[in-house]
Amino acid sequence: MYPANMRSMTTMQATGNTAGIVVVYPCRSGLSNHEAATQNALAKKLAGLRGDEFAGAYDASARYDRPLYFVPNDTLVQADVSDALGITGEDDLFGGMVPHAFVATKTITHGLPQGATRIPEGWSSEFCRRVRDVVLPGYSAFARRDALEAGLKLLERGPVRVKKPGGIGGLGQSVVTNREQLESELESLDGEELSRIGIVLERNLAKPDTRSVGQVRVGNMLVTYCGTQRLTRNNKGSEVYGGSDLIVVRGGFDTLLQLPLGQQVHIAISQARTYHSAAMACFAGMFASRCNYDIAQGVDEEGQWYSGVLEQSWRIGGASGAEIAALEAFRDDPSLPVVRATTTEIYGDPPSLPPDATVYFQGTDDRVGPLTKFARLEEYGNT
Numbered sequence: 001m002y003p004a005n006m007r008s009m010t011t012m013q014a015t016g017n018t019a020g021i022v023v024v025y026p027c028r029s030g031l032s033n034h035e036a037a038t039q040n041a042l043a044k045k046l047a048g049l050r051g052d053e054f055a056g057a058y059d060a061s062a063r064y065d066r067p068l069y070f071v072p073n074d075t076l077v078q079a080d081v082s083d084a085l086g087i088t089g090e091d092d093l094f095g096g097m098v099p100h101a102f103v104a105t106k107t108i109t110h111g112l113p114q115g116a117t118r119i120p121e122g123w124s125s126e127f128c129r130r131v132r133d134v135v136l137p138g139y140s141a142f143a144r145r146d147a148l149e150a151g152l153k154l155l156e157r158g159p160v161r162v163k164k165p166g167g168i169g170g171l172g173q174s175v176v177t178n179r180e181q182l183e184s185e186l187e188s189l190d191g192e193e194l195s196r197i198g199i200v201l202e203r204n205l206a207k208p209d210t211r212s213v214g215q216v217r218v219g220n221m222l223v224t225y226c227g228t229q230r231l232t233r234n235n236k237g238s239e240v241y242g243g244s245d246l247i248v249v250r251g252g253f254d255t256l257l258q259l260p261l262g263q264q265v266h267i268a269i270s271q272a273r274t275y276h277s278a279a280m281a282c283f284a285g286m287f288a289s290r291c292n293y294d295i296a297q298g299v300d301e302e303g304q305w306y307s308g309v310l311e312q313s314w315r316i317g318g319a320s321g322a323e324i325a326a327l328e329a330f331r332d333d334p335s336l337p338v339v340r341a342t343t344t345e346i347y348g349d350p351p352s353l354p355p356d357a358t359v360y361f362q363g364t365d366d367r368v369g370p371l372t373k374f375a376r377l378e379e380y381g382n383t
Contacts (some may be wrong), residue, residue: 020067023058025093025183027081028074034365035073038373039316041073041360045324047095049218049331069093075104076317078285089287090217096288096314103283109196110138112149118142127282129185134271136296136308138202139163142195144186144361146241151182151201162186163200181194181244205306208298211265212244213272214254214291216323223248223326224256225341226269227319228296234347235369243344247380248326250337256325259338267307268295275309288314290323319343321360321375329377338380346372 024043031039047054053070059241070087073223076097087093098104100122111128112119114285120142137157139150153180154160162185164172187200225248232242235268249255253273257266272293280286292313299305329339348370350362357374365371 007033009333016195019057020050020052020069021064021164022052022069022071023052023055025058025070025072025076027072027076031073031136031219032365032367034361034368034371034373037363038321038360039071039073041322042316043094044318046071046218046330047318048238049133049221049324049327055214063179071095071316071318075313077101077104090289091219093289094218095316097286098314099283099285102165102197103279103286104314105144105197106163106167106195106200108279109135109282109309109311110144110200110202113139113141113146113153116143116146118146120196120198122283124282125341127278130255130278130282131275131309132184134274134309136203136205136306136310137141138200140198140200140295141267142198144191144194145190147186147194147199148182148203151176152179154201154203155179157203161202161204163202165197165200169287191373203300203306204299205298208296210310211268211297212246212292212319214292214319214323215248215276215293216291216327219328221250221330222252223250223330224252225249225319225322225323225326226256226261226265227322229318230344232345234266235371241318241345243342244322246322246326246341248323248339250330255337264297271295271307271309275312277362290314290316290320292317292319318345321358321373325375325377340378340380341375343373343375 022043024039026189044054050069053213058070062193065189072093076087076093078097079101081087087097099183102108130208141147143151151160158167159175159368162174162176174185176185189295198310211226211228213226225246227244227246231239231245234240253269272295275293276291293308295307296310321343326339330336350372353359353374356377357376359374360369361373
């Protein structure tokens with residue numbers, strides 16, 4: 001039988017090797033019903049893509065007789081992952097691994113203010129230098145004093161968006177317009193968390209368009225995509241993530257840039273590629289098989305247009321249903337170069353679904369109430 005740390009010797013049936021076992025890896029606790037169900041459903045799809053067996057949640061006490069492929073629910077941090085798991089590269093998981101916890105958050109997007117009093121271990125000034133021209137004006141800070149000085153500097157040009165690094169889907173963000181508001185926001189932060197993963201202060205854009213650019217590798221298949229996110233109303237009437245519309249190509253960023261997508265979309269793709277390359281080069285020991293980058297495009301209070309990467313996701317995400325649908329289409333038709341794939345999230349009573357919808361969750365979630373989540377695939381060029 002294979003101990004977990006020997007599984008990289010054989011990977012995919014699709015490449016002529018021994019079939020393995022796909023397991024979900026709950027590195028982040030406290031998932032809601034719909035998050036856990038979606039992760040399981042996506043992991044089953046990945047098992048089908050790879051020609052593997054799906055075995056549910058990873059059991060550290062079990063002895064698996066075939067190589068393992070992990071589907072974590074968050075980006076892995078090297079120090080938190082046992083060497084016995086044998087996760088050593090992107091062929092071992094759907095997601096990514098980083099050397100320090102803050103690397104998986106928004107904090108890495110911006111440089112530290114000059115004279116910063118706290119610089120975390122593993123901080124990469126070289127990464128900040130490489131991405132300076134592809135992100136919005138802003139700073140990251142790991143101390144209140146540093147954050148206050150950075151925020152005041154940004155306030156000279158208009159409102160500032162304050163973002164907690166671990167926030168998902170726009171949560172954990174606020175906009176401040178003066179020193180008093182800034183100080184109040186900073187005083188509300190947990191000191192230990194601030195020191196560990198920091199805070200982000202960034203030029204605020206008025207009603208920006210948010211584009212998604214990503215890349216996924218499963219076995220010998222590489223796909224790259226661009227698209228947009230949709231908002232919807234949840235069961236409390238608040239605007240939340242409602243799905244993604246993606247154009248997915250077989251191949252890398254260069255292939256995606258060959259499509260006639262318009263200047264602003266090409267800018268977003270090029271910025272995401274720069275950010276992606278810099279991260280892989282500047283953080284030692286990092287790797288990822290699933291990468292997603294959010295790019296904001298819009299104007300600030302002075303009417304200046306900006307485009308910049310907001311954040312990265314090196315873990316299973318809201319667009320993963322569409323990513324996997326595209327991978328399945330490319331597997332089934334080796335001549336297919338590009339597809340359109342979507343994910344949709346609808347709150348409230350179960351809707352009438354298209355006949356070709358792949359449902360990942362439909363029911364009453366323990367936290368958000370009634371919810372339906374599904375993916376669809378269309379030919380490129382359809383509207």
